[in-house]
Amino acid sequence: QVQLMESGGGLVQAGGSLRLSCAASVSIFSIYVAGWYRQAPGKQRELVATITSGGSTTYTNSVKGRFTISRDNAKNSVYLQMNSLKAEDTAVYYCNLLRIDRKGNYWGQGTQVTVSS
Numbered sequence: 001q002v003q004l005m006e007s008g009g010g011l012v013q014a015g016g017s018l019r020l021s022c023a024a025s026v027s028i029f030s031i032y033v034a035g036w037y038r039q040a041p042g043k044q045r046e047l048v049a050t051i052t053s054g055g056s057t058t059y060t061n062s063v064k065g066r067f068t069i070s071r072d073n074a075k076n077s078v079y080l081q082m083n084s085l086k087a088e089d090t091a092v093y094y095c096n097l098l099r100i101d102r103k104g105n106y107w108g109q110g111t112q113v114t115v116s117s
Contacts, residue, residue, distance in 0.1 A: 002026050002106040004095045009111030012085055016115070020080040022095030022108055029053070033098045034071050034078035038091035038113075045094070049080065062088075087117040 008020040026032065035050040049059045049069035057069055068081040078095060095108035 004108035006108040006111040009113045011114045017083045022078045024076045029076040035096040036080045037094045040091040085115045
């Protein structure tokens with residue numbers, strides 16, 4: 001059973017920074033694309049950023065230039081550095097692992113990020 005453990009959420013003022021971490025209990029981390037999603041109250045869950053085992057990244061437009069996704073394959077971990085945070089970044093953030101063969105799709109329990117304006 002794959003488990004994802006997120007940490008690093010919290011309350012921060014607008015303009016501040018937070019770093020989210022996600023540790024995965026998988027035997028071969030490199031066969032997964034890792035990603036961060038978020039869900040604000042009353043809204044659908046949206047993709048924030050993804051990263052392949054080789055380090056290729058994608059970002060949703062609203063976070064480009066402010067957020068950075070990274071991973072450490074040796075530690076089975078993925079990170080999201082969030083800078084210049086805005087009130088509209090307030091959401092529950094979820095870590096996701098998707099097997100490259102689509103035979104597994106796993107989610108963390110979510111971590112709350114609240115940005116006060």
